[in-house]
Amino acid sequence: MVIKRTISSLVINGLLFTLLYGCGGDSSDEVGFTKNVSQERQSNHVKAFFFGTGPYANPANDGCIGARARWVSFPVGNIIEMIVPAETIDNDYQFVVEEMDKINTAVAGYFTTMVVQSEKNDLTSPKANQITFNFVDRDGMEKHCGSAGGGGCIDMGFQKEGDHLIKNGTSYYPIDRGIFDVHEIGHGIGLCHVNQRAFPEGTMASESGSNIPSFSDSELAAINVVFTSGMAVGSTEQEFWDAGLIP
Numbered sequence: 001m002v003i004k005r006t007i008s009s010l011v012i013n014g015l016l017f018t019l020l021y022g023c024g025g026d027s028s029d030e031v032g033f034t035k036n037v038s039q040e041r042q043s044n045h046v047k048a049f050f051f052g053t054g055p056y057a058n059p060a061n062d063g064c065i066g067a068r069a070r071w072v073s074f075p076v077g078n079i080i081e082m083i084v085p086a087e088t089i090d091n092d093y094q095f096v097v098e099e100m101d102k103i104n105t106a107v108a109g110y111f112t113t114m115v116v117q118s119e120k121n122d123l124t125s126p127k128a129n130q131i132t133f134n135f136v137d138r139d140g141m142e143k144h145c146g147s148a149g150g151g152g153c154i155d156m157g158f159q160k161e162g163d164h165l166i167k168n169g170t171s172y173y174p175i176d177r178g179i180f181d182v183h184e185i186g187h188g189i190g191l192c193h194v195n196q197r198a199f200p201e202g203t204m205a206s207e208s209g210s211n212i213p214s215f216s217d218s219e220l221a222a223i224n225v226v227f228t229s230g231m232a233v234g235s236t237e238q239e240f241w242d243a244g245l246i247p
């Protein structure tokens with residue numbers, strides 16, 4: 001079973017944001033979410049990233065993929081190919097290599113990414129353990145992302161064992177707008193959005209119109225603490241709390 005879900009970058013209307021924030025968006029009654037309140041800044045980053053909860057989460061668009069209340073990512077031990085199209089310019093290729101080096105350091109061998117440049121430009125049918133980049137025009141953005149003016153999107157596939165285990169991802173970036181970042185690839189390894197108003201730093205806090213290309217040090221620290229925790233992908237937020245990971 002392959003589950004497809006598309007995450008799009010959205011421009012968030014200020015009024016809408018206020019209303020949703022005012023309603024609280026409390027999801028702690030769902031199974032697996034903790035009702036405990038974390039006190040530490042890194043815990044808030046971890047909760048936003050991995051569960052879409054806490055004060056750093058984006059209540060209007062948490063950007064989470066796959067299973068609710070569970071840590072979603074690639075299975076342990078896998079080698080993930082990050083495939084850029086033939087048309088990729090050298091600077092963009094080098095950017096992806098540098099960002100994936102940061103991710104490899106942060107995940108500390110839980111899985112390993114390697115950057116591959118394809119001989120093709122159409123990379124819309126990835127195999128297992130592949131995340132592809134596709135540069136598309138406005139029609140392509142409309143077709144794949146549901147909006148011609150967005151900053152990018154990614155279609156996710158999951159393993160048959162469940163939608164906490166990522167199988168592959170197909171990302172789309174607008175070729176005509178000069179937007180190229182690792183935000184969609186962040187979703188591709190299972191990360192949710194960070195609310196730009198709460199913590200405006202790092203690519204997972206970027207929204208349309210305020211493109212942040214790279215992972216920040218604090219994002220990478222939050223990734224590192226989870227991937228080196230001894231917990232397994234699929235663990236619930238409550239299990240993170242019980243293990244002392246989000247004090």
Ligand SMILES: [Zn+2]
Nearest residue numbers: 007008009063
């Ligand atoms: Zn996003």
